[in-house]
Amino acid sequence: MRAIGIIFRRELAAYLTSPMGFVVAAVVLLIDGLLFYGQALGPAAGERLSAEVLARFFYNTSGLVAIAAVAVSIRLLAEERQLDTLTLLNTSPIRDREIVLGKFLSAFAFLSGITLLSFYMPLLILVNGKISLGHVWVGYVGLFLLGGAVLAIGVFASALTRHQLLAAALGSAFTGIMFLFWPLSLVIDPPLSRVMAALAIHGRHFSGFQIGVLQLRDVVYYLAVTYFFLLMATKTLEAKRWE
Amino acid sequence: MLQASGLTKYFGGKRAVGPVSFQIDQGRTVGFLGLNGVGKTTLLRMIACDLRPSAGSLVVRGIDGVRDPHGLRRLVGFLPQYPPLYEDMTVGDYLRFAGRIRGMDAPSVERRIPEVEDLTHLRHMHNEIVRHLSHGYRQRVGVAQAVVHDPDLLILDEPTHGLDPAQIVEMRTLIRGLTEHHTVLISSHNLPEISETCDHLFVLDAGEIIASGTEQELSGRLLQSRYVEVSVLPGRDAVAAAGAGGTASDASAASVTGLLSNVPGVKQVSSAGRDDGALAFVIETADDRRADICKALVEAGYGVVRLEQSRRKLENVFLELVQGSEGASDRDHIPS
Numbered sequence: 160m161r162a163i164g165i166i167f168r169r170e171l172a173a174y175l176t177s178p179m180g181f182v183v184a185a186v187v188l189l190i191d192g193l194l195f196y197g198q199a200l201g202p203a204a205g206e207r208l209s210a211e212v213l214a215r216f217f218y219n220t221s222g223l224v225a226i227a228a229v230a231v232s233i234r235l236l237a238e239e240r241q242l243d244t245l246t247l248l249n250t251s252p253i254r255d256r257e258i259v260l261g262k263f264l265s266a267f268a269f270l271s272g273i274t275l276l277s278f279y280m281p282l283l284i285l286v287n288g289k290i291s292l293g294h295v296w297v298g299y300v301g302l303f304l305l306g307g308a309v310l311a312i313g314v315f316a317s318a319l320t321r322h323q324l325l326a327a328a329l330g331s332a333f334t335g336i337m338f339l340f341w342p343l344s345l346v347i348d349p350p351l352s353r354v355m356a357a358l359a360i361h362g363r364h365f366s367g368f369q370i371g372v373l374q375l376r377d378v379v380y381y382l383a384v385t386y387f388f389l390l391m392a393t394k395t396l397e398a399k400r401w402e
Numbered sequence: 403m404l405q406a407s408g409l410t411k412y413f414g415g416k417r418a419v420g421p422v423s424f425q426i427d428q429g430r431t432v433g434f435l436g437l438n439g440v441g442k443t444t445l446l447r448m449i450a451c452d453l454r455p456s457a458g459s460l461v462v463r464g465i466d467g468v469r470d471p472h473g474l475r476r477l478v479g480f481l482p483q484y485p486p487l488y489e490d491m492t493v494g495d496y497l498r499f500a501g502r503i504r505g506m507d508a509p510s511v512e513r514r515i516p517e518v519e520d521l522t523h524l525r526h527m528h529n530e531i532v533r534h535l536s537h538g539y540r541q542r543v544g545v546a547q548a549v550v551h552d553p554d555l556l557i558l559d560e561p562t563h564g565l566d567p568a569q570i571v572e573m574r575t576l577i578r579g580l581t582e583h584h585t586v587l588i589s590s591h592n593l594p595e596i597s598e599t600c601d602h603l604f605v606l607d608a609g610e611i612i613a614s615g616t617e618q619e620l621s622g623r624l625l626q627s628r629y630v631e632v633s634v635l636p637g638r639d640a641v642a643a644a645g646a647g648g649t650a651s652d653a654s655a656a657s658v659t660g661l662l663s664n665v666p667g668v669k670q671v672s673s674a675g676r677d678d679g680a681l682a683f684v685i686e687t688a689d690d691r692r693a694d695i696c697k698a699l700v701e702a703g704y705g706v707v708r709l710e711q712s713r714r715k716l717e718n719v720f721l722e723l724v725q726g727s728e729g730a731s732d733r734d735h736i737p738s
Contacts, residue, residue, distance in 0.1 A: 165502045173490055247486035247547065249452045251503045252472040400454045 162253040166261025167268075170235070174269040180231065184273045187227045194219045195280045209288030210370070216280055217298040217369045221361065224306045228270055229334055232313025233326040235262040236392070240321035255396040259389055263314050270306045274299070294371030301368020304381035308360060309334050311388035318395040334360070337384075360384065403428040403585055404449070404555065408458035411444050411609075418444045419609040421458055426602075428554075431581040433596035434589040436606035442589040443483060445606070446559050449587065450480035462555060476505055479553035479584075483560045485544025489533040493524055493543055496532055497550050504551035514550055522546040522576060538569035545576060549584070556584040562595055574599055628687050629712035630695060633680040634658060635705035655681055658704065665698050667691040680707045 174180035197203065198219070199212045207215075236259075239245040248258050281295045316330035317323075341362025344355035356363050357380075364377045403426055410420030419441040426432050434442045447453040449460060451471040460467035460474070467474040488496055497518060501511035519525040522542045527535065532543060541561065548556060561577060562570045577599050580586060590596045596603060597617045605613040605620070613620055621628070636654040655673050658681060662671045667688050674682035685695060692709060699706050 162503065165499065169488070169491075169499050173488075176490055242486075242489070243482060243484045244486040244488055246452055246480070246482050247500060248503065250450045250475055250478065250480045252475040252505050253503060254472070400452070 162251075162257040163261040163264065166248075166253075166258060167265045170262050170265030171268055174231070174265065179234070180269060183227055183230045184276070187223045187273055188276055191220055191223050191277050191280070195283075199280075199284065209284050209290045210294060212284055212288070213281060213290050213294055213298065213371075214369045216284070217301065220274070220277055220302060221305055221365055221369070224270070224274055224302050225309045225334060225338070225361075227273055228266075228306045228309035229313045229327065229330045231266050231270055232310045233317050233323050233330055235266060235314055236317040236396070237321055237323045237326040238317075241323065249400070256389075256393045258396065259314060259318075259393045263310060263389055266310050266314070267307055270310060271303055274302050274306060291371060297371045297373045298368055300373065301365055301377075304368075304378060304385075305360070305365060308381045308384040308388075311385040311392070312337070315388040315392040315395065318392040318399075337361075403430075403463060405461045406449070406458065407460075409445070409448060409455050409460055410457040411441075411448060411453060412456040417609060419448070420455075422609070422611050423458075424604060424611060424614065426585065426587070428585055430602055431586045431588070431600045432602045432604065433600035434587065434604050434606055435591070435593060435596050436589075437591050440606045441609035442591075442606055443559055444609075446480075446557050446587060446589055447482075449555075450478050450557050451475050452480065452482075476551075477554045478557060479548035479551065479555070480557045481544045481548040481559060481561060483563050485540055486547070487532045487540060487543060490531070492529050492531055493519075493535075493546075494528040496543065497546055500547040501550040506551055511550070514552070518546045518550050521549070521579065523572075537564055538566070538572065541565060541569070541573065542576070545573075545580070549580065552583075554585060555587070556580060557587045559589050560591075561588060562590070562592075570595070628690060630685045630687060630692055631674070631682065631708065631710055631712045632662075632685060632695060632699070632706065633677040633682045633708040634699055635680050635707060654704075657702075658683060658699070661698055661702055662695060665691060665694050667694065677708065680705075682708075684712060 195216055198215050199207075236245070239248070278299075281290065281298075284290055312333045313326075313330040316333060317326045319329060320326050337358065337360035340355040340359035344352040344359060344362070347355070364380050367374045367377050405425045407423045408421040409423070411418045422445065434445065436442050444453065448455050449462075449467070451467055451474050454471075455468060458468075462474050462477055465473040465477065488499070491499065494515060497515050498511055501514060502508070506514065515528075516525065519528060522545050524539070524542055524546055527539060527543075530539075532540065535543065541564075545558070545561070548558070558577065562573050565573060574595070577586065577588070581599065586599075588596060588600060602616055603614065603620060604611045634654075659671045659673065662668055662683065662685055668685055668691060669688060670686040672684045672686075674684050676682060685691075687695075690711075692711070696706055696709055
């Protein structure tokens with residue numbers, strides 16, 4: 160735990176002192192705000208129930224959170240390898256899982272910060288309409304869980320290579336495939352469609368959070384995806400020592 | 403202190419190192435010498451527990467590095483060829499992070515950082531961002547991170563890599579200071595660099611140790627003769643010769659050659675041209691005859707401006723050795 164905390168603080172400081180972190184935050188919040196304006200406040204918004212506007216907000220934000228998660232995670236291990244700083248961690252008395260967890264948690268904290276900065280949008284709905292705070296709370300839990308799962312995929316992609324661009328491509332590809340499982344499951348026949356729907360990172364598993372319904376099944380799914388990819392990242396780091 | 407037995411590393415199907423076996427005593431400064439690509443870095447990375455060996459064992463102060471790598475890492479400080487520096491941190495924050503990640507508690511790190519900064523002459527750079535440091539300072543920060551936790555075993559991989567001559571001298575001085583408190587392993591492809599700081603050498607080729615010993619032992623083993631380089635200013639006889647129609651340097655070279663050939667133990671004297679205005683010679687002797695040579699020259703009225711054991715011949719023999727040639731078959735040909 161001690162080593163995780165040391166790495167967590169170092170990585171979080173790196174996010175907060177580098178322009179990259181702020182650029183990602185600014186772009187995500189700008190696009191999220193524009194989408195919210197277009198769908199809830201702008202002239203083309205039309206009349207909608209507040210709960211429906213909130214659900215649309217969580218739907219849009221979930222896609223942006225996924226993109227931001229890939230963007231902030233790709234540097235975590237690939238950059239260490241690219242700059243040869245991983246040697247410092249590899250020759251210190253810490254375990255590979257502590258390296259992976261420390262880095263994941265720092266990225267998760269940063270991503271959660273970006274996500275929470277979007278909280279003014281549900282508040283705007285609350286000012287002009289009527290929504291349940293439980294709906295808001297469950298929606299944000301969904302965003303955090305989805306963000307964590309995509310971050311874990313990004314950490315795994317980052318562990319595979321020393322090139323950040325390649326890590327970004329791999330992380331985007333893995334995440335994109337897991338997003339595509341849902342639309343694919345709607346057009347193919349069972350039993351494969353059931354498998355794809357169960358594995359899809361969005362769609363069935365996020366739709367509950369979107370409308371304010373917290374289901375244990377979905378929570379377990381996101382935690383399992385997160386655990387699986389963090390484990391893969393740890394095993395990749397271990398395997399690289401044998402190369 | 404350190405015992406390696408059959409240490410081997412394969413990358414895929416290609417053997418990079420080993421099997422190598424050696425033992426290093428506490429407090430020694432040991433150099434690993436070899437051309438680029440012979441496995442020095444891989445061997446040091448295995449000792450630093452950065453790479454896992456494919457076979458063999460590595461024991462440092464009773465801790466098995468294969469079974470308990472974390473235990474061994476606590477005892478080791480490692481400076482890779484390219485220092486592992488976080489460019490966005492200040493020197494102080496970086497050393498704090500390096501100490502903490504190596505297992506030190508916060509008060510110990512705070513006490514230790516000023517000591518290490520003094521040792522590596524970095525105190526005035528404490529608040530500088532690493533990204534803004536020159537190459538020489540970055541290398542010092544690399545050394546500082548390797549010693550911040552006061553390790554028993556310090557491993558320096560090509561510590562003067564990319565430094566200018568002035569920085570190399572500074573780095574050698576720094577390393578000599580470190581050898582007083584740590585067992586030090588240094589790798590290099592440069593014999594003078596290693597021989598000036600190390601008391602024991604391992605010569606590597608194709609991932610194997612092909613020779614080991616002190617520089618004197620190796621030179622004695624590899625060379626049948628010793629070589630002395632000497633530079634002298636023309637003596638009184640040269641002036642007389644010049645007056646009789648000859649040139650001063652011709653007369654001096656001939657007379658010095660004749661004089662040195664008569665010194666007991668001298669096998670051969672060869673002129674090596676000019677050395678900054680002085681006449682240079684390379685003298686082959688059966689054993690160490692530097693004192694006799696110096697005495698003969700001074701008594702004959704020559705000004706001795708340089709007299710030293712020649713390393714160039716030994717360097718050539720090392721090169722031949724590691725390049726897999728027929729050993730020192732042409733050892734009688736003295737390089738000029």
